[in-house]
Amino acid sequence: MTTLDVHMPVAAQTGIDPIVSYGRRAEADGYDRLWLPETWGRDTVSVLTVLAERTDSIGLGSSILPVYSRSPALLGQTAATLQEVSGGRFRLGVGPSGPAVIEGWHGVEFERPLRRTREYVEIVKQVLSGERVEYQGELFQLSGFRLRGEAPTPAPPIDVAAMGPKAVELAGRFADGWHAILFTPEGIRERLEDLHRGAELGDRDRNEARVTLSLNCCALEDRERARRLARQHLAFYVGGMGTYYRDSLAGQGYEEEVAEIAAAWGSGERERALEAIDDAMLDDLCAAGTPEEAREALERFERVDELDAVAVGFPRGAERAEIEATIDALAP
Template identity: 85%
Template structure:
């Protein structure tokens, strides 16, 4: 049975209190977990700490902490600390992000993302074990690092965000779960084959790993507003966030549309970019419309065999009351 989480807004919020309010609302509505992204606003660890203090039972997770902006040892320390603060409710999500973020915002060369992600996961798991970390990788070499204090009684699982076939295979082979974003139902099914191949290569028990899809949702009585917000969100990611999302859509049968969106967005023709996303494409990527329409679309994704969790996300342009309405309308 598919579980339902909430992917907290990626857009700037007026303060930490609204973010916490979304988390508390998700908890009261019966969602399993809230995930917090780390982009260019507040750092995720600090906000997750506040969420841990102001919620009681809902799971907490980072989706995602980029593997280039922190060292693997620091990511491990952060995960151990958040697991302690939350009384065992934390789940770590990491991923490479992309060149636009890592090189443009952090000034770090975006090189060998697959290898860096793999080594980060391996090191983080060793840090969380509480043992002394002796690691000789192709990118990282560590000796003597050990948590100062008791390790978590139950180590938080470590998930990897991925879109391409090899990256998804890596998640299945080395991590405890895979986070997917900007996928169609058929696209998820195809990548699940890569994920399961990874679990086989890693000699993993498939029942011990989880697949989570972050799905852009907007459930409003104002149908046109909901769908326009979702279109704007898709266009921004495809046109404004580098080539990863464009390449992923191309693999899912939307190469022509993705290329057109990126070209229009890059030339400042935002309305043309939005117009490229027809109703069929929008419904293949989002759950947007009236509450009844959004719920029906959500159920379509939930029926994908092998998808364990759907994380209800929101368009970047959604106002606070629109986010709250969507949380309520799509509650488990």
């Protein structure tokens, strides 16, 4: 059965307290897990630590911690610590992110992202085992590190945030789950084939990996406002976040649309970028409209076989009351 999570908003919030209030609201509403990506603004680890202290039972996860901004050993320590402070509620999500973030924000060369992600997953698993880390990879050669104190029991599972075929295959082969974003229902179904191939290459059960989709949602009585916010969010990801999302959507049948959106966005014509997203495309990628419409759209994704969780996300331009209204409207 598909569970419902919450993908916490990444746009600038006025403080930690509103973020915590979303988490508590989601917990009270019966959601299964809170996911928080690391992009700009507050770092994910600190916020998850606060959420761990101020919630009681809801699961916690990093939908993505980039594998270029922390060493693999430090990431293992971080995962162990978050598992401890959360009382065993943590799930680690990692991924390469993209050149716009890694090179533009962190000043690190975006090289060999797939190999780097694989080695991070392997090293973090060694760290979390509590045994001495001895690793000889193509990118990392480590020796002698070991956690002081007890290793986390159970060790937090590790998901890979991925969009492309080889990245999803990697998740199936080496990780405990796949975290997807910006997929249509049919796009998810197609990419599951890559996850299965990875599981076969790793001699693993094809159903072992947990699959989570973060979905852009906005459920408001003001239908037009909800759909405009969802359009703005989608246009931003296509036009302003590098080529990864464009390539993924082009592969899902929207090549002409993403080219038009990107061109309009790049020339500063934001309204034209929004107009390039017709209703069919919006409904294929988002759950936006009245509460009834958004709930119906969400259920289309919940019906995808082998999709274990849908994480209700929010448009980056949504105000606090609109985020809270969506959390309540789409609650399990």
